[in-house]
Amino acid sequence: NAGVTQTPKFQVLKTGQSMTLQCAQDMNHNSMYWYRQDPGMGLRLIYYSASEGTTDKGEVPNGYNVSRLNKREFSLRLESAAPSQTSVYFCASSEAGPYYGYTFGSGTRLTVV
Amino acid sequence: DAKTTQPNSMESNEEEPVHLPCNHSTISGTDYIHWYRQLPSQGPEYVIHGLTSNVNNRMASLAIAEDRKSSTLILHRATLRDAAVYYCISTGAGSYQLTFGKGTKLSVIP
Numbered sequence: 186n187a188g189v190t191q192t193p194k195f196q197v198l199k200t201g202q203s204m205t206l207q208c209a210q211d212m213n214h215n216s217m218y219w220y221r222q223d224p225g226m227g228l229r230l231i232y233y234s235a236s237e238g239t240t241d242k243g244e245v246p247n248g249y250n251v252s253r254l255n256k257r258e259f260s261l262r263l264e265s266a267a268p269s270q271t272s273v274y275f276c277a278s279s280e281a282g283p284y285y286g287y288t289f290g291s292g293t294r295l296t297v298v
Numbered sequence: 299d300a301k302t303t304q305p306n307s308m309e310s311n312e313e314e315p316v317h318l319p320c321n322h323s324t325i326s327g328t329d330y331i332h333w334y335r336q337l338p339s340q341g342p343e344y345v346i347h348g349l350t351s352n353v354n355n356r357m358a359s360l361a362i363a364e365d366r367k368s369s370t371l372i373l374h375r376a377t378l379r380d381a382a383v384y385y386c387i388s389t390g391a392g393s394y395q396l397t398f399g400k401g402t403k404l405s406v407i408p
Contacts, residue, residue, distance in 0.1 A: 189341075216394060227385065227398035228342065235394050243395060275341045283332060283389055283396050289341030 187211050189290035191276050197296045198266045206261040206293050208276030216279045217259035218243075218287065219251060221272040228275060234259055235282070266297045300325040300388040307403045310376045318371040318402055320386030325366050328391050333360065333371045334398070335382040342385065342398070345371065381406045 192207045210217065215236045220228040220243075230243030234253040248270060250262045259278075263270060273294050277287040303321040310316040322331065333345040346353055346360045348369075353360040359372040373380055385401040 218394075220398075225400070227400050230395055230397070233394050241394070244397070277341070282392070282394050283387075284330065284347070284391065286332075286344035286347065287334070287342070287396065289343070292341050 189276055189278055189288050191274075191290035191293050193293060194291070195294050197298060198263075199298060200267060202266050203262065203264050204266065205263075206274055206276075206295075207258070208260065208290060209258045210276075210278040210288070211257065212278060212280075212288065213256070214278035214288070215256070215281045217253065218277040218279075219249075219259070219261045220275045220277065221245065221270075222275060222292075223272050231261065231274075266295075268297045271295060271297045300329055302386045302388050302399060304384070304386050304399065304402045306400070307405065309405045309407060310373075310380075311407050312378060313375055316373040316376045316380070316404065318373075318384050318386075318404065319368065320370070321368045322386070322388045323367045325388050326390070327366075329388045330391060331360065331362060331366075331369050332387040332389065332396065333358070334385045334387065334396075335380075336385070336401070337379075337382045345384070376404075376406045378406050378408065380404065 189210045218233040219231040222228045232251040237256045277289045300322045332347040334342040336342045348360045361370045383401040
């Protein structure tokens, strides 16, 4: 089982460039999430999608957009990258909310210079 | 969602039980307690969750105090692979937002 797959695993961007982080899950989960983790910190929720067709802001949504492309895929877009967005980004999915446990991907390490 | 408090770090000897504490004194009656762990350079991994009574699964046990203001994650026999940051999270039943704090860094000594 692949679980949650994130691409790319590493990326370096210049300030002002845009990019999309991809996330796909093969567990038929309804809910998907994007988190960021800065050094020495816990994870902070950026956006989530409770079900296909819905998206909602989390704790730190500024500078990001998301698209729930279908039930399997949930992408995160940085329109104009800033050094403050240097972080490790994790995608997660769950059957429906936290009650069923989240499955996380292995992360995308993004550096903005 | 209730704020949780955990020690920054703990140590355990290999093959001994480990008790990881968590305080959540402002928890409400419908808030669940979740535990995740994060191994180095990996995404977090679900460990266990519960509401009122103690819970067991293949990875760990969760002991919840009668007043629900604290809980303890129990690893019955620590292995080197259990060295990780352990996060205790409290969230409402209908909430989709798991808020991760800094967690407890568990070191396992061979």
